[in-house]
Amino acid sequence: MTTIRDWPEGERPREKLLAKGPQALSDAELLAIFLRTGVRGKTAVDLARELLSRFGSLRALLDADLRRFTECKGLGTAKYVQLQAVLEMARRHLQESLNRGDALTSPEKTRLFLLRQLRDCPYEVFAALFLDTRHRLIAYEPLFRGTVDGASVYPREVVRRALALNAAAIIFAHNHPSGVATPSAVDRAITERLVDALSLFDIRVLDHLVIGDNEVFSFAEHGWL
Numbered sequence: 001m002t003t004i005r006d007w008p009e010g011e012r013p014r015e016k017l018l019a020k021g022p023q024a025l026s027d028a029e030l031l032a033i034f035l036r037t038g039v040r041g042k043t044a045v046d047l048a049r050e051l052l053s054r055f056g057s058l059r060a061l062l063d064a065d066l067r068r069f070t071e072c073k074g075l076g077t078a079k080y081v082q083l084q085a086v087l088e089m090a091r092r093h094l095q096e097s098l099n100r101g102d103a104l105t106s107p108e109k110t111r112l113f114l115l116r117q118l119r120d121c122p123y124e125v126f127a128a129l130f131l132d133t134r135h136r137l138i139a140y141e142p143l144f145r146g147t148v149d150g151a152s153v154y155p156r157e158v159v160r161r162a163l164a165l166n167a168a169a170i171i172f173a174h175n176h177p178s179g180v181a182t183p184s185a186v187d188r189a190i191t192e193r194l195v196d197a198l199s200l201f202d203i204r205v206l207d208h209l210v211i212g213d214n215e216v217f218s219f220a221e222h223g224w225l
Contacts, residue, residue: 004032004043013045027058034083039074047074062087063120091116095140110171111209111216113140118175118211124151126174128158130167131206138165153190155197162203170198172208181212183219191219 009015013029022030031048038044051072055061061069062083069080094116110129117140118125124146130138143158144151151174162170172194174187187210195205207220219225 004045028052031058031061034086035074035079037074051075114173114209115211115214115216118173119213121175122177123147124174124177126151126153126172128161128173129171130162130165131169131171132166133168135169135206138167153194155190155193158194159197159201159203162198163201167203169204169206171206173211174208175211179213181210181215181217183210183217183224188224191224195225 004012010019013025013033016029017025017033025033028045028048031051032044035044035047038047042050051061051074052058054072055064066077066080069075069083070077094113114127114129118127125142126144126146127140127142129140132138141161143161144153146152158170172191176182187208191205191208194208198205205225207218207225209219210217
């Protein structure tokens, strides 16, 4: 049986990553590096391709729970634990890019951070980035949690928290578990209420981002603030 070691060096996932960087690898090649070994009759790349086909996408595989993950041949509890550790490290790495005291000079970094935080929640979460007068991050906090039908957002509580943190500006964000980022009439109404309430204390609302499935809707970009 041919193994990955028998492949030309430029086609082996590890050597390819070292030579060209991780962005040059396919989903199957990246997954194969994580798996390290295949199973009888299949290389790690073959197994990776089979898993991607079974789950439908890399994201679906990474989001699988322990039971579904370990149902697959070649995947056990140890691999699941290892994968969860890798995913958590990735989340923490991204969060450190928005450390307290950092100025939010990159809208794309902010979007990516909020997308990773909120996209996969099965229920609606309303969160905020509290900023100082120079738009440096004070804190990121989930404020309200709801169901797939919506979250109850209380402007009084938002104002109280903003004042406690001495925030001068806020970016709001909430997810749509449906995956569709289009704001509802309720989303627009609560945003207007928040803007009005916070303006009484000279706290600016810079944006409200609605997080869908790999898409983000910006109130500011659409002139809704």
